[in-house]
Amino acid sequence: MVTKRLLISLATSMMLALSVTSVAQNTETTDAAADSRSEFRSLDEDVQDLKKEVLDLNRDLFLLEEELLFPANSQVAFFISMDVGEYFEIDSVNLKIDGKEVANYLYTEREAGALVRGGVHRVHMANLKTGDHELIAVFTGSGPHTRDYRRGATMTFNKGIGAKYMELEITDRVKKQQPEFVIKEWE
């Protein structure tokens, strides 16, 4: 017949399972647990090393890709940023350079949130000849009182020798309670 040994074994296992806290749950102090922890640590250290190597590799590849595809002499990067963002909620941006459409970017909620919190999005990279170029940016989204809003900003900029960054900034014009679209140049 079933003996009470079962009960004792279960009770013992319950006592072992006692080692619980709110911050770290069950951890057995048996040798097996120590071995397992040491094995986990050894694997974790390998993963940490690999992460570092892959990150360094990605950095080198990222720089190489940029140099190869967009050499510094002809490189122009276009960024979108928002300052405050009370009066405008971005949906998309459309960029034209010298009359030619080069980017049409639709923002996810997560990306739009990142912009509002201070992130800057690199929306387009281009190779342009030295000289004057015309940039037209059209922003669509929700304006004040959640109305559909579509506004453009135009600028002629000069591309010299060396990389150039153009920042398309959406700011709040508090007096008019309207968004304002400004294009800034970075050399």
Place this chain on the structure above:
Amino acid sequence: MLRCRSIIVVLSLFFIAAGPPAQAAKDGPDPIVVKDPLYGEVLFYFYQEDYFPAIVRLLAAQNKWFADEQSEPLDRFEYAEQAELLLGGLFLSYGHHLEAAGIFERLLADNVDKEIRDRTWFFLAKIWLQRGYLDEAQTALSNLSEDLPVNLWREAQMLQSQVYIDSGQYDRAIELLQNWKGKTEWASYAKFNLGVAMVRSGRVSAAADILDELGDLDPFNEELTSLRDKANLALGYSLLQDGQPLAAKAPLQRVRLEGPFSNKALLGVGWADAEVENYRRALVPWMELRGRDLLDSAVQESMLAIPYALAKLDSISQAADHYLNAIEAFYEETNRIDRTIGFIESGDIFDEFLSDDPLDSTGWYWRLEELPQGPEARYLYHLLATHEFQEGLKNYRDLNYLQNNLDQWRQNIDVYRNMLETRLEAYAERLPQVEDTLARADLDGMVDRKLEFDSLLNDIEQSNDWLALASKHEFEMWGEITGLENTPALSADIPEADEVRDKILLLKGVLQWELERDFKDRLWRIRRDVRKTGEALVETQRSRRQIDDTMRNEPLRFDEISARVYGLGPRIEGIKNRVDVAKSEQRAFLQAIALGELQAQKQRLDVYAVQARFALAAIYDIAATVGDASE
């Protein structure tokens, strides 16, 4: 020149709350005014919790900032530190804890506000404890100052007690927890940990008092209710084991009827009654367990306990039926476990775990909350609650991400190789044509001619040579008129000749007057055109110098980029192979945990099945003996 003025501000974001960044940002400071697009781009990914691309962009931006020759060395030094701190924060969010700690150890000493420093060490201690780095966790806890906010200080004390317990220093844990002050929920956790440390150090009776006190608390949230259940269960079983079944019933009955510990409590209550031979009462909680999930060991054990009680109550036939049911149920369950073991051994199960993960979240905060649907998953549910499994799965997910990332780069690098070769071919093809065109373009000759022209214009101006600036038509007219002047017929002394001579003189005078009148204007226009030509020549010379530079540098640039493109290929392959190996090892580790769990379940079922068969045989023996006796 680029600038990263606001980096230091963002570091505080990582540690505003000891929770995920989303929460941190919610409680955090106002949005940051970004002064540099590259820095802002890092934040763009950070705010989306895409830590891997954020780190890559920061590493790349660091390269650019420090290569910027226009910046002052002092500025570069300052930016280096600020960018490093930001990097440390990103590493921490990404779970790259050893690198993060290296940075913080170097830079946190005196550059950062004490509160941020404390929060950083606190966070590291938490990660390290979860990952089993007990020495490192201890070091991080030792680095905390006494100014830590009170809520974090309590949690830090709890982490400290856990480090002591995990490293077998029970007396130190007891000393720390016995002096716990305050009446928040942390006090309850502290009490529980104290009980754990006491049981582990062999002071069971002292532990029982603490668990009894804890088991009687009035919980105000689910976590505390669960803690209370756990304490009651542990105490109940401890008393049962100590031969005090009646005393055990009270704590066991304090456990909720529906909850993670209810099955074991019901089983225990039944055993407490069975111990005093009240089998009829014992059947009540055990029968309740019959309809519950067979995966639970308490439910499995109840399938043996019920016929045991029935047999004791002389319901032999019913007991035999229950044993037969139990044997059948254990057999089926064992088969299901075997199938699950096969599935886990194939390794596919862990990829299924990640299949719903979009892989755009690379943070340390990630947890697998739910297992995928399927018969296999039900055996592994409680593994989700263990740090070992969760952290192992996190590493597996990270390795999977690295593998995909390297695969993507492997494809890209092939494209770059092709691109480079095409560019080299195009360059080699165009170079002779360009060289030929350049050889034919005598720029120096053009410059000489321009200078000669300047000199000629000077002479024309000085000598007021208005005829020199006549148009072709005017010059021809002038020639024609002077030609007519010399016609012999005009020298005749006749009135007609006088008349023609007068007309010629008039025409000549008009033309000269017009040429003299326009002389300055023409001279200005010609000088303007010559100046423009000179400017164009200077521009052409500049372009020529650029072309010469490019022709000189382009082969070197090609060589340099080729070396990088061709060098990165094998580097990708090398790391990819190591990632593959590490992923296999990580999978094997997870498999071992999962299989260990399943094997334990299977062994328990085997033991129960043997017990059931043994009991059934005993019943048949008794029945046969009774039959023989009656014959």
